[in-house]
Amino acid sequence: MSETKQKQLLAFANLLLLKQKAKQSSGNLADWKTRIAEASTWSEEDIKALEQNAKHLNEWRVQDW
Numbered sequence: 001m002s003e004t005k006q007k008q009l010l011a012f013a014n015l016l017l018l019k020q021k022a023k024q025s026s027g028n029l030a031d032w033k034t035r036i037a038e039a040s041t042w043s044e045e046d047i048k049a050l051e052q053n054a055k056h057l058n059e060w061r062v063q064d065w
Contacts, residue, residue, distance in 0.1 A: 002044060010037055 001009070013033035020029045042050075 001039075001042075006037065013037065 010033070013029070013036060017029050017033060
């Protein structure tokens with residue numbers, strides 16, 4: 001996940017935490033914030049490779065039977 005997207009996600013999680021504190025919720029969003037901030041399965045290189053392959057997707061031809 002890019003640094004910009006991580007910052008946006010953390011800002012959103014902080015907003016949810018503030019709402020949780022205001023509502024006196026019984027849930028624990030602090031744990032969720034930590035787990036979601038660490039979640040990233042694709043690197044920037046992976047995403048670039050996917051984008052490059054997507055550009056050539058229409059060039060694929062189905063085999064005639």
